[in-house]
Amino acid sequence: MNQADKISMSSGRYDSNRSTPNTRCSGRNMEMWEAFGFRESPYNTNPLKPRREDIELLVGREAEAIELCTQLESATNGVVILSGLPGVGKTSFFNVQQFRLENSMALFGPKLLAARLLCPVLPNDNPRSLALRALDSLCHSIKAWCSLHSRTIPKETQKIGTWLAGTGSSTFTVELPIMGLGGNVVRTIQLPKATEAPIEAIANALAALAAEAVNKLQFDGVFVALENLENLSDDELASMLISFRETLFAIPNVWWVLIGQSGLGSLIQSLDPRVADRTTGSGIEIGPIELEELEHAIALRVSRFRKSSKALSPLTSHTHRHLFEASDGEMRSLFKYSSSICARFVKEMRSNVLKNSTSKPSLPNSRINRNQFEQTLHNAVGEELVNSQIPHLIAENYLNAIVESELKGLFLKPMEETVLEGIGNKGNTYANDYDDFGLCSMQEFSSNYLSKLYEQKLLTCQHEGREVNYRLHGIAKLSHSFGLLRYQVPSSCIIFKFPKQDFETITHHD
Numbered sequence: 001m002n003q004a005d006k007i008s009m010s011s012g013r014y015d016s017n018r019s020t021p022n023t024r025c026s027g028r029n030m031e032m033w034e035a036f037g038f039r040e041s042p043y044n045t046n047p048l049k050p051r052r053e054d055i056e057l058l059v060g061r062e063a064e065a066i067e068l069c070t071q072l073e074s075a076t077n078g079v080v081i082l083s084g085l086p087g088v089g090k091t092s093f094f095n096v097q098q099f100r101l102e103n104s105m106a107l108f109g110p111k112l113l114a115a116r117l118l119c120p121v122l123p124n125d126n127p128r129s130l131a132l133r134a135l136d137s138l139c140h141s142i143k144a145w146c147s148l149h150s151r152t153i154p155k156e157t158q159k160i161g162t163w164l165a166g167t168g169s170s171t172f173t174v175e176l177p178i179m180g181l182g183g184n185v186v187r188t189i190q191l192p193k194a195t196e197a198p199i200e201a202i203a204n205a206l207a208a209l210a211a212e213a214v215n216k217l218q219f220d221g222v223f224v225a226l227e228n229l230e231n232l233s234d235d236e237l238a239s240m241l242i243s244f245r246e247t248l249f250a251i252p253n254v255w256w257v258l259i260g261q262s263g264l265g266s267l268i269q270s271l272d273p274r275v276a277d278r279t280t281g282s283g284i285e286i287g288p289i290e291l292e293e294l295e296h297a298i299a300l301r302v303s304r305f306r307k308s309s310k311a312l313s314p315l316t317s318h319t320h321r322h323l324f325e326a327s328d329g330e331m332r333s334l335f336k337y338s339s340s341i342c343a344r345f346v347k348e349m350r351s352n353v354l355k356n357s358t359s360k361p362s363l364p365n366s367r368i369n370r371n372q373f374e375q376t377l378h379n380a381v382g383e384e385l386v387n388s389q390i391p392h393l394i395a396e397n398y399l400n401a402i403v404e405s406e407l408k409g410l411f412l413k414p415m416e417e418t419v420l421e422g423i424g425n426k427g428n429t430y431a432n433d434y435d436d437f438g439l440c441s442m443q444e445f446s447s448n449y450l451s452k453l454y455e456q457k458l459l460t461c462q463h464e465g466r467e468v469n470y471r472l473h474g475i476a477k478l479s480h481s482f483g484l485l486r487y488q489v490p491s492s493c494i495i496f497k498f499p500k501q502d503f504e505t506i507t508h509h510d
């Protein structure tokens, strides 16, 4: 069994949905947020889950929801592609729509069993290990739904669950109802050991599960989702899609949802038009939300997680706006840095409380001391906050310091920073822009810089057919917005075409 199989078989370990904004966190973790008047973090970066309490936290996305439901209505099974930049909200969008569809709360569209575990695609995954993981995920979804609704787990699902969990010696028999032939034809199939099963056998087992969800649990079909498809190389992705095309993607009543990087639909189209023929529509691109939607999303979280009805968001809308612009509307990055600013603020307050000679409490070495310390901290935080928010200028200073130290920790070479600075100034770039960066070949630009910086998550890419468009991402984008990237004029003979306007004013740091 390879690493991917092991992950797939150990239930729950690949649950990218596991903890969400309203998952209860341990009390000690929440002390920091209590200082701001919150029970829990309003800036939690986990994706929303397919469950009732999360659906109202999703803002916007009406157009995308209509598109998704329309696609799902157009056939009884198929493949839907969801794409978008990292952290933009793909998983949250899909999970909320799943919940709505499963509970007949969508305005229209079929009643589909939600995929409670989205199968992550890991680097070097092969089609068989992915198929097995998808089967495990569907089995889990059916069992989870039955447990939630106090229903007995249907017979075939139980058998397949046992087969998946077992290290059983040889074969297993399941009854496979064939749909759409004027009633159910029951067929008995032999399954070899899970670890040795070919894709066709896994597809048979998956068909049996889907048929049971329809016949016994009264669903119109089921969702199976694969996410992080960007972890596969183009060749691996093509091979997976071809293997699935006539097997898994053809199973009645199964809706496959492929989630991946921006432009995934166009990449699939360019890799193999035969697979693109199987997909429904050309892909739904999830774009960044609008600034007003961000304000709304934060307001919803503030009212959900605050302890006192008067608490405001820990950061001002001015700070949120800067973060929004600097992160191109990517929610995860925005929440992550909002949270880091708050943590930094509380850390500074703690240091001040300890340093302050007049009110210095003894170091917490007992529960009473600890309570006193927390009380002094709360008072100190209260004094620094303006209208219970961290003033914008203080937040900006902390953000600058956080970004600077993260950037330093990356140990980038001067030319790498120069390339990032150039991409930031230019907005985006392609591998064949190499001469704009003073480099001698597309190959050099692509393998020494673009691919490497992409792997370090400093760039994001969008596929435009076989062409790839790169932009700054995360810490690189923030560093650029703070003018923290080093810039050096390339020594090569070719002119660097996108110098920073205020080059003279940049402070070089070693």
Ligand SMILES: Nc1ncnc2c1ncn2[C@@H]1O[C@H](COP(=O)(O)OP(=O)(O)OP(=O)(O)O)[C@@H](O)[C@H]1O
Residues within 6 Å of the ligand: 021, 044, 045, 046, 047, 048, 057, 058, 059, 060, 061, 084, 085, 086, 087, 088, 089, 090, 091, 092, 093, 289, 297, 331, 332, 335
């Ligand atoms: N429309 C939205 N309304 C409110 N919150 C959202 C919305 N979209 C995303 N979020 C929040 O933004 C964060 C990132 O969302 P999510 O994990 O769904 O992004 P993603 O695109 O799936 O990320 P990745 O590329 O890493 O898989 C989460 O905290 C999520 O709760």
Ligand SMILES: [Mg+2]
Residues within 6 Å of the ligand: 047, 090, 091, 092, 227
């Ligand atoms: Mg995701």
